[in-house]
Amino acid sequence: MGTGFKVLIVEDDQDLRESVVEYLAMAGFEVSGVRNAAEFYQAIALGGWSVVVIDIGLPDQSGFVLVEYVRANTDMKVIILTARDALDDRVKGYDAGADLYLIKPIDCRELSAAITSQAQRYCSRVAQQAPAQNLTPSSDLWGLAQSSWALVSPDGTQIQLTGKELQFIELLAAHPGKAAAREELLLKLYQRHDEYTSRSLDSLVRRVRVKIMSVTDVPVPIKTVHAVGYCFSATLRYI
Template sequence: MNALKGLSQPVSVVLVEDDQFLRDSLVEYLGLKGLSVKGTGTAAGFYQLLEQEAFQVAVIDLGLPDASGEELVDFARNNSEMSLIVITANDGLNSRVNCYRSGADLFMGKPVEGQELAAAIMSLAERNISRVAVDQPEEDVAAGWQLNSKSWSLITPKNDDIECTVKEYRLLAMLAETPSEPVKRPKLLMALYGRDDESAQRALDTLVRRLRQKIQQDWDEEGSPIRTVYSVGYLFADQIVVKAS
């Protein structure tokens, strides 16, 4: 099994490629190399997979049928700790520059060789593991709540690990930016749903309610740290530290 040193599990990869033959071929090859790969041909499928699990590396084709691959790169860079590889038939200078500006770690022109892609994935994953393994100050380790940007989870002061969906993690990350100070509803709605209407407001309330319930299952203290500030928004009413590992 092709796992990195110190890890018992193989490197997890999400591959976004609309050419089904190429996608299936790469998924099969990378799987034979010991990587754990999930493939999809659309941006919608990409977001759905991110809701289900956290990946270490994303391989994204620019020419998708329902969105620009650059949008996916930008989203992944701002909402995860994944390493990002862009693959495309359009490997001109402007395309490469735009991808790097969006946050890509590596740019590969088509046709993509499976052997080279596998080596690139392992190199980026190993580099990322080394980066986040740097010793943290003792006061950070001893902090109350922790938001783990590598595993997309919330860790309680009692060291219980609460797994989060993409939207749950993004909500917590925004609240963590200003602990004990409310984040306004319009800002949350635009960041999480891209709109401020009745449907989005109901979705936000449902998201908060479900996240509170999830926290309460592991946190036996009275009350949830996510508090409602009526007519304003929500806040995280305790100390919280964002960690990369």
């Protein structure tokens, strides 16, 4: 099922790490396990990974820091696997850049399925990079390259997005000419509507706006619609 996908397991519990590595290897993954952050950085430097599974409670550094490092420096998919099931931790994990947040104990079959799904998305993204030149210059026309997770401005500048940011733009694109309701965005992005996810959405919108402003002078098209939600104020097409 997982043949060809290269997976890194970051887990300080030796018994758990070895059992997960053994199961995934039998399932067809090319998998390695490391016990701490120091070994993680050494492994990441070798490159070639499709998915990394990270425990939060490592002995030498918080797993959240590792997640942030992966998201800032690589394109690989990130799964957090931890016994910490508090809502604050889950929100913090997604804010750090995790693609999935899974709770221990977990059946290895579920973990294998989750890794396969994320690895397929990663490989599809790498194989189908869409060049910015495909977007015809226009003063109001933006492009969204789903395969490469990039928003392309009218002047041809690519703004790289995280998975959650891409999903946010896709939700806005589904409401051309009008606002996407905040409640809908919260439920579809985070599967719940509370003060924690509300702050996460605000943080996400702020990050996307800053990304756009940092690389292009084109006006930011993500607008706040008071008492409703957000809208994409310019023309957007998929490329």
